[in-house]
Amino acid sequence: MRRKVICLLIGAALLLFIVPAIAPAGPQPSSPSSVSSGGGGGGGSHKQTTIDDLISAVKKAKDDKDTKYEQLRDMLYKEPTTQANYNQPVVYMYFDGNRTNITRTQPIKIMSYIKDTNPQDSMRRVLWLYLQEKKPGEGSYEQISSNPQIIGQNDYESHNDKGNYNYTTVIWPEVTDFSNLKKVGEVRFMVNASDGRNKWSTKQDKRIVDGKPFFKELVLNIINTPPTLENVSLITQSPEPRFNEPIKYSAHVVDNESDPVTVTLHIQDLNHTEKVNATESAKAGGDIVFLAGDYGFFSKEDSGKNFTYYYTVRDGINTTNTSYFNGPDLKKSITIYVNDPKESAEQNRYWWQDYNFSIVMRNQESGNAKVGVSLETWTPAHQWKPMASNDWDISSQGTTVWYNVQPFQVEDANQPFKYRFIYDEVDQHGGNSREGIGDGRINAKLVKYDIFSIPAFVNWLALLCIAMVGAVLVERRFYR
Amino acid sequence: MSMGIVPLEGILLIMAAALVFHHLYMHKIYRKVRDTSDSGFKKEELLADLELPQGSNFNTFMIASWMLFFVALAFLFFQTPGTSPWYYFQAIQIASSEFGLTVFGIVVMIVTALAAFTIPKVYRYYVVSRSIKALMVKFVLPLLMISIAISIYLGTVYPQADVQSWDHFWILGYFTLVAPLILLIMPIVCSLKEVAK
Numbered sequence: 273m274r275r276k277v278i279c280l281l282i283g284a285a286l287l288l289f290i291v292p293a294i295a296p297a298g299p300q301p302s303s304p305s306s307v308s309s310g311g312g313g314g315g316g317s318h319k320q321t322t323i324d325d326l327i328s329a330v331k332k333a334k335d336d337k338d339t340k341y342e343q344l345r346d347m348l349y350k351e352p353t354t355q356a357n358y359n360q361p362v363v364y365m366y367f368d369g370n371r372t373n374i375t376r377t378q379p380i381k382i383m384s385y386i387k388d389t390n391p392q393d394s395m396r397r398v399l400w401l402y403l404q405e406k407k408p409g410e411g412s413y414e415q416i417s418s419n420p421q422i423i424g425q426n427d428y429e430s431h432n433d434k435g436n437y438n439y440t441t442v443i444w445p446e447v448t449d450f451s452n453l454k455k456v457g458e459v460r461f462m463v464n465a466s467d468g469r470n471k472w473s474t475k476q477d478k479r480i481v482d483g484k485p486f487f488k489e490l491v492l493n494i495i496n497t498p499p500t501l502e503n504v505s506l507i508t509q510s511p512e513p514r515f516n517e518p519i520k521y522s523a524h525v526v527d528n529e530s531d532p533v534t535v536t537l538h539i540q541d542l543n544h545t546e547k548v549n550a551t552e553s554a555k556a557g558g559d560i561v562f563l564a565g566d567y568g569f570f571s572k573e574d575s576g577k578n579f580t581y582y583y584t585v586r587d588g589i590n591t592t593n594t595s596y597f598n599g600p601d602l603k604k605s606i607t608i609y610v611n612d613p614k615e616s617a618e619q620n621r622y623w624w625q626d627y628n629f630s631i632v633m634r635n636q637e638s639g640n641a642k643v644g645v646s647l648e649t650w651t652p653a654h655q656w657k658p659m660a661s662n663d664w665d666i667s668s669q670g671t672t673v674w675y676n677v678q679p680f681q682v683e684d685a686n687q688p689f690k691y692r693f694i695y696d697e698v699d700q701h702g703g704n705s706r707e708g709i710g711d712g713r714i715n716a717k718l719v720k721y722d723i724f725s726i727p728a729f730v731n732w733l734a735l736l737c738i739a740m741v742g743a744v745l746v747e748r749r750f751y752r
Numbered sequence: 753m754s755m756g757i758v759p760l761e762g763i764l765l766i767m768a769a770a771l772v773f774h775h776l777y778m779h780k781i782y783r784k785v786r787d788t789s790d791s792g793f794k795k796e797e798l799l800a801d802l803e804l805p806q807g808s809n810f811n812t813f814m815i816a817s818w819m820l821f822f823v824a825l826a827f828l829f830f831q832t833p834g835t836s837p838w839y840y841f842q843a844i845q846i847a848s849s850e851f852g853l854t855v856f857g858i859v860v861m862i863v864t865a866l867a868a869f870t871i872p873k874v875y876r877y878y879v880v881s882r883s884i885k886a887l888m889v890k891f892v893l894p895l896l897m898i899s900i901a902i903s904i905y906l907g908t909v910y911p912q913a914d915v916q917s918w919d920h921f922w923i924l925g926y927f928t929l930v931a932p933l934i935l936l937i938m939p940i941v942c943s944l945k946e947v948a949k
Contacts, residue, residue: 682844682845682848683844686911715912716911716912717909717910717911717912718841718844718847718848718910718911719847719848719852719907719908719910720848720850721850721908722908723901723904723905723908723909725908727850727851728904728905728908730850730851730854731850731851731853731854731857731904732897732900732901732904734851734854734857735820735823735853735854735857735900736820736893736897738854738857738858738861739816739819739820739823739861740812740816742815742816742819742861743812743813743814743815743816743819744812746815746869747808747811747812747815748808750869751808751811751815751872751873752808
């Protein structure tokens, strides 16, 4: 643009001198845009030529195929840049950091440095730059910049320290880190450049000698931090849990790249023969939990056996196996035979009285077995309230498990009730609880004491005493 | 609803009548004194001149009687099912506790303290005969304590007492409440009767 303006100005200046020569002789009609002014001394008039006059004169000369026009055209023509003088700019890959052991989430800045030795702006060409990437394991480069970086003629700064040249840099916004890289290793970058006439790539440019931070081809070695697990724990209610008790495998997931992680729990016997495994997805920084009950890791056949476990952690690139951990050591389980439960209470069945709940259990295997049995009661106001719990030695002849408790509160008066025994072994029906229904409602009486009782007398006497003491005080204070 | 409200209305009616009698008595006394005297005087001066000391024991008994009267009334009224939205046994935790009635009685005493402490002051304007005083001291408090005992009984058997016996005790409770009330207003009635002659 600037070149065109300069050419136009030069042409205009020349025309100022040559118009009289190509203009027809004799008086010319004055143009509306021309300005005439009287001479200062009152002699002949001086005519001032405008650009419009010049343009119309050149047009006319062109139409008339005047040789002067061709002469003028030849004089004014100037090649934008001459091949002889034009120096093709050098485009470098520029990287000032450490090129090895770059983690996938490490912020990174990839740049190109463009050096142009053409002395004048007018001699430069506009450059189009395209970033190319070759990922690990891939055979060819792939263009990753959707739009080229365009370097204009005036986008340069001059450099005068060691030789005069102009330079500029560009930052490639397409690459800020390698978190999306699915395979680690060497990642290569180069730039394809074009100045409108020539096309070349930095990798093939023999003028470039690799030396940090300038490279023909930028090679970065990307690594991945394998995911790991911390705080691996096995949570059970007792050191020797039963197969059907809550068994919780828990661990904390660590991955520096915050990749989605899949964790596989492998449960093995003591000979490291895998019994079962389960996989769950997790987020780095979060906890992963496997509940044995949810996955059905253990059954009654596993009771009395000891197990080990380990984890496999994958982040899509690396896989890490943890060491082996012991547990759980399952308690030997038995099958019990359970009769219908019974309930009894004093005659009036008041809410404040003790109630007796019992159930007969029998070990279906020989010998005694320790079984945890708990009792819960249900009323509309207090639903399945734990009442008592204990370990009982259940014999093969049958053992009566009983609890004598005061299970109800005043809100339960005049209400029906239920109860259930919950045991930590499996009964003949494959269940671990037995429910019973209370015999009738709880008595509706609310107040625990009768009229002829100490509390009733104390209430009565207390009111009399309070009134008398109050009356004495008031009489002394206000009636005298 | 009406079962509990009717006796309460009767008691309030008696108390209102006593209040009217008291003002009637004071008015008649004022008119008689004014008619027999040439000089004009104010009613307040008459009240001051009419005051008679009734004795500390009598005053103490009357204050205690009025305090317990309000307690006995509240016990009966709030323990009668369906009489009030603030039915005593709705506060089930307090009602079922061993000293729930004592707590309830103290609350009633606090709420009615102003009335219980002020009403006995009225007796100082009346000439209360020894026989009436003796009657009041001997019977009012025992009757009120019987009423309270009946209320405690009704509370202890709630809600499953035999309906007929419950009604009997309930009526007896109100009777032992109305009787002391009549005794408590007897000085006013008797004095008004004397003045009316």
